[in-house]
Amino acid sequence: MTITQLRAFLAALEKGSFTAAAVDLDSTQASVSELVARLERELGVALFQRGGRRLVATESAVALRAHAERAVAAIHNGIETMRALTALEAGTCTFGVLRNAAYYDLSELLQRFHERHPGVRVRLVGINSALVARSIAAGEVEAGLLVLPVDETGLSITPLFRDEVVFASARADAPTAPVDLAEVAAAKLVLYDAYAGWDDPTRRQLRERARAQGHSVEPAIEVENVETALGLVASGTADTIVSRSIAESPTFPAQIKVVPFAEPLYDTIALARREGADLSPAARRLADMAQQMLRARMTRHPGRVAPQ
Numbered sequence: 001m002t003i004t005q006l007r008a009f010l011a012a013l014e015k016g017s018f019t020a021a022a023v024d025l026d027s028t029q030a031s032v033s034e035l036v037a038r039l040e041r042e043l044g045v046a047l048f049q050r051g052g053r054r055l056v057a058t059e060s061a062v063a064l065r066a067h068a069e070r071a072v073a074a075i076h077n078g079i080e081t082m083r084a085l086t087a088l089e090a091g092t093c094t095f096g097v098l099r100n101a102a103y104y105d106l107s108e109l110l111q112r113f114h115e116r117h118p119g120v121r122v123r124l125v126g127i128n129s130a131l132v133a134r135s136i137a138a139g140e141v142e143a144g145l146l147v148l149p150v151d152e153t154g155l156s157i158t159p160l161f162r163d164e165v166v167f168a169s170a171r172a173d174a175p176t177a178p179v180d181l182a183e184v185a186a187a188k189l190v191l192y193d194a195y196a197g198w199d200d201p202t203r204r205q206l207r208e209r210a211r212a213q214g215h216s217v218e219p220a221i222e223v224e225n226v227e228t229a230l231g232l233v234a235s236g237t238a239d240t241i242v243s244r245s246i247a248e249s250p251t252f253p254a255q256i257k258v259v260p261f262a263e264p265l266y267d268t269i270a271l272a273r274r275e276g277a278d279l280s281p282a283a284r285r286l287a288d289m290a291q292q293m294l295r296a297r298m299t300r301h302p303g304r305v306a307p308q
Contacts, residue, residue: 008035093282096132096144128196190238
């Protein structure tokens with residue numbers, strides 16, 4: 001039994017003749033008659049009494065009608081749903097972003113996407129980059145923006161740009177020249193992303209570089225949000241590290257001064273997806289828009305550089 005047979009049966013039932021059904025289906029009388037005859041053979045029943053000028057439905061046809069209508073409607077609805085998803089008129093997209101996404105204008109990304117595709121629901125999951133990578137690898141998130149390096153295997157990574165990491169302090173004796181790792185190791189530090197800890201890609205780079213030079217970097221205070229850390233830095237309680245994008249944001253406390261590292265340190269912002277996995281049309285469009293916006297941001301801010 002096929003949907004084509006059921007459509008032919010329903011058209012013949014409604015129109016009362018194979019000829020009228022053929023016109024309705026943009027087919028031929030012979031094709032419609034054969035489809036119905038094949039359906040009758042498969043079911044082992046007669047669906048119409050033939051011979052007169054009009055087809056007469058049998059008891060079997062009346063019993064079959066509701067089931068045929070539901071089957072045809074289900075297929076039609078399925079096709080329309082797939083078309084809506086492909087046309088980005090419906091569906092849900094789950095996309096991961098680095099925790100400090102607001103500093104990279106990603107709220108503007110959502111605004112633009114929603115304006116163009118208001119029927120698509122978007123779940124933007126803002127967590128530490130290490131956790132974004134794990135969520136993508138596990139299939140919980142389709143794709144996402146993150147900071148490198150991450151350890152997860154099976155990911156396809158597209159680096160977008162590098163954002164310099166700087167040392168931030170509001171102390172009276174805050175450094176005014178580039179700092180080396182010995183100075184950072186000796187400072188009283190407040191570091192954010194406490195849950196991710198040393199899995200955080202920026203922290204990880206800092207610790208690995210310090211260890212290579214024989215230094216140990218340990219925070220005196222750990223908090224979850226960068227804004228909390230900046231509040232403590234602004235009060236003179238501790239120092240921290242932040243990206244240039246954060247340091248140059250309008251909300252960055254004016255009393256905090258930043259200096260680069262003597263050996264420059266960078267966050268590499270990248271787009272990640274599962275290797276070999278097909279993105280939904282919505283996730284693919286959102287990923288494309290994110291790449292375009294972040295690369296445009298790089299050209300607007302000379303301090304940002306292309307990944308090496």
